[in-house]
Amino acid sequence: MGSFTDTVAAVTGSGSGIGRTTAIEFADRGASVLVTDVDVDGGEETVAQIEDAGGEARFLEVDVTDPDATQEMVDVAVEAYGRLDYAFNNAGIGGAQTPVTEYDSDDWRSVIDVNLVGVFNCMKPEIAQMQTQDGGGVVVNNSSILGQVGFEASSGYVAAKHGVLGLTKTAALENGETGVRVNAVCPGFIETPLLESGGITSDPEMRKQIEGLHAMNRLGTPQEVADAVCWLCDDEASFVTGEALGVEGGYLSR
Numbered sequence: 001m002g003s004f005t006d007t008v009a010a011v012t013g014s015g016s017g018i019g020r021t022t023a024i025e026f027a028d029r030g031a032s033v034l035v036t037d038v039d040v041d042g043g044e045e046t047v048a049q050i051e052d053a054g055g056e057a058r059f060l061e062v063d064v065t066d067p068d069a070t071q072e073m074v075d076v077a078v079e080a081y082g083r084l085d086y087a088f089n090n091a092g093i094g095g096a097q098t099p100v101t102e103y104d105s106d107d108w109r110s111v112i113d114v115n116l117v118g119v120f121n122c123m124k125p126e127i128a129q130m131q132t133q134d135g136g137g138v139v140v141n142n143s144s145i146l147g148q149v150g151f152e153a154s155s156g157y158v159a160a161k162h163g164v165l166g167l168t169k170t171a172a173l174e175n176g177e178t179g180v181r182v183n184a185v186c187p188g189f190i191e192t193p194l195l196e197s198g199g200i201t202s203d204p205e206m207r208k209q210i211e212g213l214h215a216m217n218r219l220g221t222p223q224e225v226a227d228a229v230c231w232l233c234d235d236e237a238s239f240v241t242g243e244a245l246g247v248e249g250g251y252l253s254r
């Protein structure tokens, strides 16, 4: 496991779930972490957990749908810590669970706005900053297994997550020689509040059914995703860019 001493990481949507666990993992490995979220209480709780463990973090309220806010996120990281080495663009919502024919157009747009436009809004200032600094940097976007295959009644989410992979590959090509690597993780179903709000973990029958879609017949943990994100950021992954790394217990092997 690589050390991130004297490095700086920013994680969107880190007031909960995968984002919180990844922010804590970055800090445990020695990075200073900018925790951002629309959920102020959740974000401050993440910072408190990092500080209690002896790490360095600060919180900034950032709505990823607002390009001024994502620019401010990068500016604050640089003002506070001098640079931005790693960015995990993780903030996301589940959206409606309804077929295409019944999906409200405004709801559809709002899932695309957070889960796809939000990632673009983050990447733009992050990569611009990383291109200017010695040593470049690494961007990791949170896509999903549903960035690679369809899933009934989730068209907004699935379309956004497929889009995140296209965006990841394109930015990787643009940055092949700039010192900035750009990758994505594609988690399977991970036990977080997002699944609870979608009724998956609260309904035992549905949980069993979803678990069975993975070869390992279980849900993943936020820690398993955090470890993959940190590996992609580490120098051990120095020849890895444009990759969509599955963390999915064999879901896509069927």
Ligand SMILES: NC(=O)c1ccc[n+]([C@@H]2O[C@H](COP(=O)([O-])OP(=O)(O)OC[C@H]3O[C@@H](n4cnc5c(N)ncnc54)[C@H](O)[C@@H]3O)[C@@H](O)[C@H]2O)c1
Residues within 6 Å of the ligand: 012, 013, 014, 015, 016, 017, 018, 019, 036, 037, 038, 039, 042, 062, 063, 064, 065, 090, 091, 092, 093, 114, 118, 142, 143, 144, 145, 186, 187, 188, 189, 190, 191, 192, 193, 194, 195
């Ligand atoms: N849980 C899963 O099964 C799973 C699987 C694959 C991918 N993912 C992806 O992982 C990411 C994190 O999901 P999670 O399961 O940890 O969910 P979560 O609900 O626990 O956390 C998501 C966080 O994003 C924040 N957020 C929502 N809208 C935002 C916005 N506009 N700006 C900034 N922050 C915002 C929320 O406040 C929350 O803190 C999402 O992109 C999700 O699509 C999750």
